[in-house]
Amino acid sequence: MIGTVLVANRGEIAVRVVRTCQELGIRSVVAHSSADRASAAVKLADDAIQIGPGPAKESYLNIPAVIEAARAKGADAIHPGYGFLSENPDFAEVCEAEGITFIGPPAGVMARLGDKSTARAMMAEAGLPLLPGSREPLAGVAEAAALADEIGYPVIIKAVAGGGGRGMAVVRSAGEFAEAWARTRASAQAVFGDGRLYVERYLDSARHVEIQVLADTHGGVVHLGARDCSLQRRHQKLVEESPAPRLSPDVVAAMGEAAVQGARAAGYVGAGTFEFLVDTDGRFYFMEVNCRLQVEHPVTELVTGLDLVAEQIRVAAGEPLGYTAVEQRGVAIECRINAEDPARDFAPAAGRLAECELPAGPFTRVDTHAYRGYRIPPLYDSLLAKLIVWAPDRDAAIARMRRALAEVRLSGPGIATTTKFLAEVLDHERFRNATHDTRFIETVLPARRATA
Structure with a gap:
């Protein structure tokens, strides 16, 4: 069994992992930047170690610093959370070489699925449905534009190494294509260090539905139902729910079967998410695999009763899943409360929290690292808290979430949040x-605001 976990992340996910480690009797050590030395995760963990200054490149993305922290604190496993190094196959490979358990999929699997064009080709081979588009990275704008003309507009240009809603552009006509291609390529190179792109058909009216899977090292693979993540701004999710509403049981079952089939074909191990687009006729198409724990994992936890972080740790320790199917009960909804100003196009709004009162009550969960007096650093993601509720049916879940949002009090000089926007x-x-x-x-x- 794993004895000490180094939590190589920050914010609410670091707090989340520490709490599960405590429940499992596992020692936790939080690796933090100088900007996070007073964080809630540092206060809750058994131990902590500073790995660098505030900027992520010098701390949370610094592989040698994270490995050295694990060595210094005697950690035999590393949980990467989400973001930062969580989907970096080089990091997973270094962990393996150093004899440290990486709580996630094998490096080779992550590398293949992290390359979006390789993942598309692999899933097509496994029989998963795909939207028309390129199977390989495209050589240049001329080849890409010709393919876009062939499959028909609108199309979406995506970075092969993209993720987190970045490195993509929707193009609605041939006249816009060259400029969008150049802009997306430059952005992908700057953000991911990889300017390779591919193109696929874009669905104007589609739902974003994902299937959570768990896979062990003994050949066991199970899906945990569907989550609807359609409410997004700039491809960033804001509200998620499970089960996916207005989706037939037959479609959900087919999607779950496809995800399990894809996970087996990839040799997947750990917790992962297969993301699909669903059109207005209920047809679904594979998009990508996220080789990590998702931000929205709590909605799956509330409808299944599983602790997904605990399942990740158990699988990483070599234990079998011990089940072949999981039942869902009720409805769970999650709202992401970000330190952003919706009135200024969701611009980040950092500062010190003078007021921090968060909801409670029946079947109401808050995952957060915020507290009164906490200074929100401008260096990282703006996620401040995740508010999650459960109820027997969707109407009751919406009513409970609406009540919970009304209880949120997060304020301070310069601070704005998405709370009221989420209620709208x-x-x-x-x-x-x-x-x-x-x-x-x-x-x-x-449009609604313009006519209000």
Whole structure:
């Protein structure tokens, strides 16, 4: 069994991992930057170690510093959380070479699935449905434009190494293609260090639905149902729920079977997420695999009763899953409360929290690293808290979430949050009727505000 876990992350996910380690009787050590020395995770963990200054490149993305921290603190495993090094195959490979258990999939699997074009080809071979598009990175703008003409507009240009909603551009006409290609290539090179791109058909009215899978080292693979993540702004998720509403059991079962099939074909181990687009006729298409724990994993935990971090640790320790199917009960909804100002196009709004009061009550969960007096650093992701509720049915879950959002008090000089905006989303009839899609926030809400 694993004795000490180095938590190589920050914010709410670091707190989340520390808490599960405590429940499992595993010693936890938080690796933190100088900007996070007073973080909630540092206060809760058994031990902590500073790995560098504030900028992520010099701390959370510094592989030698993280490995040295694990050695210094006697950690025999590293949990990477999400973001930062969580999907870096080089990091997983270094952990393996150093005899440290990486709590995630094998480096080779991560490398293949992290390359979006390779993943598309692999999943096509495994029989998963794909939108029309390129199977390999495209050589240049001329080849890409010719393919876009062939499959028909609109199309989406995606970075092979992309993730987290970055490195992509929707193109609606041939006249826009060359400029969008150049812009996306430059962005991908700057952000990911890899300018390779591919193109696929873009669905204007689609839902973003994902399947959570767990796989052990003994050949066991199971899916944990579907999550709807369609409410997004700039491809960043804001509200998630499980089960996916207004989706037939047959479609969910087929998606789950496809995800399990894809995980087996890839040799996947650990917790992972297969992401799909679902069109208005209920047809689904594979998009990508996220080789890590998702931000929205709590909604799956609440409807299945599983602790996904504990499952990750058990699998990493070599234990079998011990089950072949998991039952879902009720409905769970998650709202991401970000330190952003919706009135300024969701611009980051960092500062010191003078007020920090968070909801409680029946079946109400808050995952956060925030506390009164906490200074939100401007160096990292703006996620401040995740508010998650459970109820027997969707209407009751929406009512519970609406009540919980009304209890949120997060304020301070310069600070703005998405709390009221999220309440507006939940009050909209299209969300309540589950007729929203991935373009809801960018098209429907602005139109509503303009006529209000």
